[in-house]
Amino acid sequence: VTPRDTEVHFRTERSKPRLGCMLVGWGGNNGSTVTAALLANKMNMSWHTKEGEKRANFYGSLTQASTTCLGTGPDGRDIYIPFMDMLPMVDPGEIAVDGWDICSDDLAVAMEKAAVLNWNLQQKLKPHLKKLQPRASIYRKDFIAANQEANTERFCSVEKGLNDTADVLLNSIKRNAAEVSASTLFAVASILEGCSFVNGSPQNTFVPGVIDLAEQKGVPISGDDFKSGQTKVKSVLVDFLVNAGIKPVSIVSYNHLGNNDGMNLSAPKQFCSKEISKSNVVDDMSNKILYPDGKKPDHCFNKETFLLTSYSIRTLLFLGYSTCKNPLGISTYYI
Template sequence: MAEPFLVDSPDVTYSKDFIEAKYTYSTVHVCKENGVTKVRPCSTRFTFRTGRQVPRLGVMLVGWGGNNGTTVTAAVLANRLGLSWMTKTGRKTANYYGSLLQASTVCLGTGPSGDVYVPFRDLLPMVHPNDIVFDGWDISSLNLAEAMRRAEVLEWPLQEQLWPHMEKMKPRPSIYIPEFIAANQEERADNVLSGPMAQQVEQIRRDIRDFKESSGVDKVIVLWTANTERFCDIVPGLNDTADNLLRAIERGLEVSPSTLFAVASILEGCAYINGSPQNTFVPGAVELAAQRRVFIGGDDFKSGQTKLKSVLVDFLVGAGLKTKSIVSYNHLGNNDGKNLSAPQQFRSKEISKSNVVDDTVQANPVLYGPQDKPDHCVVIKYVPYVGDSKRALDEYTSEIMMGGTNTIVIHNTCEVREVPTASPGCPQGVPGWLLTPGCPQDSLLASPIILDLAILTELCQRISFRTEADPEFQGFHSVLSILAFLCKAPLVPEGSPVVNALFRQRSCIENILRYRGHPVPMGTQCHHPRAQRGAHSLAGWGTQGARGSQCPPWGVQIQGVLELEARGAQCWGWVPVAPVGPSMSW
């Protein structure tokens, strides 16, 4: 497979099967000795190896017939077929807007005409969404075309074009345990497995094997995009270890459907991603994944309001404003909203949405004491009429200088429209119109995230690394923390810190991919400060000082160690299968 670009460096080598890149990971260890805080630079030399052969990928969705499942399947089909359709505002064409990998760019470096940007997907060989093959399960028996119509997400002219393709797709019977989801979902449940719990898990395993064989895919990734479940209690002897969890399944004790799917996927060697907020990954499931060296990731798609919250609180606290109150209100009318109208299911979502600001607050002891944090209230209401059109209202109140307060109110709706304002105090020269920010339908935000989760997970399965101290190649920890950018409540290895600040999460993905094929990580701003004389640029300041390098004729680049961005990996809880150094917590 031809690469979009080649790295001309002695630290990067290409073979038929692999890209190998050597990279020195530099960080800083801080400790106290005799009352003095000491900062010690330290570094580890890595060799990263990435497989160049991109497999044929199959994705099995739990909840395939829901709004997200039908929308992401339809989107891939529409892109693969090159479809377009008319709306009242003109012709639309299929695209992957909203996908980090397909629709955003990264700065590759500096060229004769300035900074050079490439799509995220070009940093390393990745699966293209158009090539993904879908299958899955649902408690509803509707075929995908009928389910797409029920979802009311896509324009009807597009649905008509997709209908003959999607009516052939029918979800497999799914696991249904009524007490884990809202009672109002029972009317949909006409496509469910029967028999003992262990037998149902075995059927899911057979389904995975059947799909892999019948479709001819090389790999399968299983992703939960079904209803939010209530939380499970962590009970010693029930789900606290892998052995206890497997015994609980054999005995038919309390295990949630999402955990049963996780166990089946792990036993089949398939990565499993949880797109809902419940605690699918009980300790026994995490241990089982580690034993089988299978990736797991989650929790809960980070698509709209929570993504904005992680950016806005980072901005407020980073600007030195003490955010004291966050109130988030939502209403929606799709089946997700219907399920969340039940108190236990709402509680799962409330926890997921509320924890997103914790790390930003804890990182600023100037503003917040050890037990100090903002008041945080989350409200979700079910309003059938608005369908998949999710509405959100957020209010952020912060303390500012000399006892003052500042309040920011944000209203997201599903339309961009101009509304006349009745305020007589509008400043001179300012049009008397209020622009209401637009917010795409909920499933159109979640669908590209589903694709990114699957593609990133598959890529990580082809990456291994070694150090000078441990020359044997190894893979990442089974808890795949690189997915944090895409999840409301990022799953990290036990004891590792959780990072929710959105741009730190994005920098982590960008630099992790750079280490594998482009051994110089970049800062959050690609344009480097220029030297006063000559055509020099300063790429970063590091603990080891700047060092010269050979660069193209348009200038000499002085490359330092980008300490601040490299530290992202330490902050994440990125943990390898075995520890590789005193300052590493990958």
């Protein structure tokens, strides 16, 4: 290997473009929660709980609540600034949100059904969310899940003549092939419109034909499950251990879920998508020194449904929670 230095000059556009975000499953728990959070912060809302007054914030957001190292000062100390001040970024309150759902409820009804946000906050948001109605979505019963963003479809088959190339996939869509999933249809539509597509679910939305089409059109696509909770913690811990020269040989985890995600994952085909995604999350971190035989950590993921737990996860995130509701953790990933 020969080191090479290349001096690069680049200029960042200072003007901030308008940004729109369309959510597949907008009327679900995550879609209604992220929309409510954007509105609550835009309107600087506050509400009362038994612990006192709470005020909307962006805790948990990478762009709005984290810092980055700008450089070193004259005294040799690192200087950190808010991430959002490093580059011109769109104000989250100015994001235009829209989307689709197989349920026709407006966002106010969806928020109430989700039962994620404090009741007093819901009452303040209700008049604003009542005006927001999801567009009619794609209904494919064989792939159906509780909600699409950050939830789970079953894996679809990857077959030659079905979805192995862009042209083959487009032909499969034209003839309404049953094994083309709804998430793949949305991804293809987004690419054809020249819009970036982010997949927040663990199923194989990006079949070879979708990747081929995105490369042909020059459209960015990304995402393989948001991994916002337990999986994120495991990723951080394993990365720390491996970088310290410690070899994890086995990881066994349990998810206790009482929400729609839990009920959705009770279906074997849907659970398979999640199991593959979670089990493989630590594989990329293993190195050839600790694992010379090419083996990976023995990683087992289990899921049990307990209705009483609902969405509860202990953490501290935006909108004033010390007991995190699962959609709150996922919503910060959007922002």
